[in-house]
Amino acid sequence: MEKVYAYKNLFNLAKDADAFLVETEFSSFSQYVIKKDELENLISKLKEINKKVYLRCDRILLEDEIIKLNEYKEIFLHSDGIFFEDFAFVEIFKNHPKKFKLVFFPFESFNTLEEAKILLNHGIDIVILPHGNENLLDENSNCDKFGISCIYNEILFMSRRKLLSLKDIDNNETHFIQESTRLSKQIIKETNVGTLIYNEKKEIIKYPKNIAFLVYDTIFIEEN
Amino acid sequence: MTRFELLAPAGDLDKLKVALLYGADAVFIGGKKFSLRAKANNFTLEEIKMGVEFAHNLGKKVHVTVNIIPNEKELEEAKKYIKELVKIKVDAIIVSSVALMEYVKNNNLPIDVHVSTQCSVSNSSAIKFYKEEFNIKRIVLARECSIKNIECMKKEIDTEIEIFIHGGLCSSISGRCHLSDFYTQRKANKGCCAHSCRWTYKIDDDKKFLFGCKDLCSISFFSKLLDLGINSFKIEGRMKSIHYIASVVRAYRYYIDAYEKNMLNEEVINFCNKELLRCESRDYGKSFFLGKIDKSDMVEYEKKEVNNEFVGYIRVIDDKIFLIPKTLIFKNDCFEMIVPNKIDSQIIKIEKMVLNEEEVFDTRHVNDKIEIFVDKNVCDYAILRKIK
Known part of the structure; x- marks a missing residue:
């Protein structure tokens, strides 16, 4: 099992990490984006300390972003793989080297193991199960092509619209929204791509121990 | 059929007929299960069959939505359901x-597969x-x-493309929202969206925060979309009224026909704009x-004043004329009537109303079937609305 931690900086690396998931220009909602010229350097540095490097490219891409992606292709191939949601990545990297993994990292594209297995027959190397679907696998399952996120923020809403800016609200701050008849509050954050609404940290304790990838997706979680 | 498909929503069999009669080239509908509008009336298999026969007789098509994200049980049921749709000659799922x-691919089923907008394909x-990988026909x-x-x-692909225009x-x-599930346990990806993005929120404890979107209307730039050679133009709204479907379809039909005949001008665009503003919708x-x-x-x-122009529609059955009222109507009321295949509307007067063989002087209940006598020739599925 590979333990994959969200990468934030070189001075705060989780000791038990086997690999790091590094934000890119193509992350769903970039928080700690590593620019193109720094990316190659970072990949080398993490490899020097025997850590694998996966690149977070989980945004649904528009056509102009595909053109930009082609500029990154060579650098990306220096990493150990890509965590993606848009099937464009399968098409673009379809003749990738065997050691480079295409890891499907969806929001909620499926709720069945059958669909996950189908994807493995269509150019995808590893499938991370969508949140809430961890119970699709049990100890008896053949898990060597599957992963789960064990720590993450529950994403409730993802938009390309910059909702805070559109309402003249300071988009550098983290804000809380509350439905007018309910008590609970959710975090709303605007990035350079759009807006996210999400809940506090969620942890999954029960999962098959023979799983291929265990993802600590702490990208929005402040660490002590 | 023109080279562009105008694709309209239909929440039930009457709406399907209205959409096709008013100028849609195809309709998209949902069955009782597996579609993302669980709250619409939706179609039984028998009704889908009737809808397909009606459409095919006009040389038009029926697409059926099977676009929930299924669980294990639903997945097996959905496969059987698709087989049934093939049997009754549905054109696409x-x-x-x-x-x-x-x-569908592995079993060589004779039905076109369209990838839902829920998959967020954008490149x-x-x-x-x-x-x-899946031999799909359209995205x-x-x-x-x-x-x-x-x-x-479009320069990179030869696959059919469909876009929402209205x-x-x-x-x-699309497909990346769990707000409804979180607040109400109604899963959007199972067809039960509570439209939580249109609710009223507070931000940072005090300020009112609304983040719903206005409805899409593409009339002001529609010619640019037609120029791109997109295959199908889709109107959203399986839950909308017959009036909405008739009005929106006839406006876009009129526009497409004028474009194809090279007769697009300000007058056409103004007509379409006016028609679309008379439909019940958000801004x-x-x-x-x-x-x-x-x-x-x-x-x-938070709320827009409800548009209440739509008063009812006409059914012609065995040479008798029936009114299906949507509001309170009195004898001698006059309304604007729109009909399929005509852009000009007429004023019609309701001279007599009969319910259960007795003359009545007003409509009692919405959706009653009231025999009426009028001062003009009418046709099946003529729409009545307030005079403006």
Whole structure:
């Protein structure tokens, strides 16, 4: 099992990490984006300390972003793989080297193991199960092509619209929204791509121990 | 049929007929299960069969949405359901599950597969993936695509493209919203969206925060979309009224026909604009088509005054004329009547109303079937609305 931690900086690396998931220009909602010229350097540095490097490219891409992606292709191939949601990545990297993994990292594209297995027959190397679907696998399952996120923020809403800016609200701050008849509050954050609404940290304790990838997706979680 | 498909929503059999009679080339409908509008009336298999026969007799098509994200049990049921749809000669299914795409491909089922907008396909590489891996016929593009993006995409692919041109929008990326599930346990990806993005929120404890979107209306730039050679133009709204469907379809039909005959002019565009403003909808915006979203695309008010122009529609059965009222109507009331295949409307007077063999002087209940006598010739599915 590979333990994959969200990468934030070189001075705060989780000791038990086997690999790091590094934000890119193509992350769903970039928080700690590593620019193109720094990316190659970072990949080398993490490899020097025997850590694998996966690149977070989980945004649904528009056509102009595909053109930009082609500029990154060579650098990306220096990493150990890509965590993606848009099937464009399968098409673009379809003749990738065997050691480079295409890891499907969806929001909620499926709720069945059958669909996950189908994807493995269509150019995808590893499938991370969508949140809430961890119970699709049990100890008896053949898990060597599957992963789960064990720590993450529950994403409730993802938009390309910059909702805070559109309402003249300071988009550098983290804000809380509350439905007018309910008590609970959710975090709303605007990035350079759009807006996210999400809940506090969620942890999954029960999962098959023979799983291929265990993802600590702490990208929005402040660490002590 | 023209080279462009005008694709309309239909929540039941009457709406299907209205959509096709008023100028749609095809309709998309949902069955009782597996579609993303669980609250619409939706169609039994028998009704779908009737709808397909009605459409095919007019040389038109029926697409059926099977686009929930299924669980294990639903997946097996959905496969059986698709087999039934093939038997009754449905033209296409709209799906988001790769298992259903694979099922149709592996079994060589004679039905076209369209990838749902729920899959958020918004680039040519993803389109190539679906085409090569699952042999799909058409992609319903994500609603985040701009005209410029679609133009670039079209140069790279030969797959059919369908886009939404009119109707309600999610504020989120389609399929990437769990607000409804979180607040109400109604799962959007199972067809039960509570439209939580249109609710009223507070931000930072005090300020009111609305983040719903205005409805899409693309009339003001529709010729640019037609120029791109997109295959199908889709109107959203399976839950909308017969009046909405008739009015929106006839406006876009009129526009497409004028474009194809090279007769598009200000008069046509003004007519379409006026017609679309008379439909029940939120305020209109342009979504992402022109590039970035601006403030004018977001709703500003919690509620908009309800448009109550629609008063009823006509059924002609065995040479008798029936009114299906949608509001209180009195004897001698006059209304504007619109009919299929005609742009000009007429004023019609209701001279007599009969219910259960007794003359009545007003309508008692919405959706009663009241025999009427009028001062003009009418046709089946003529729409009555208030005179403006």
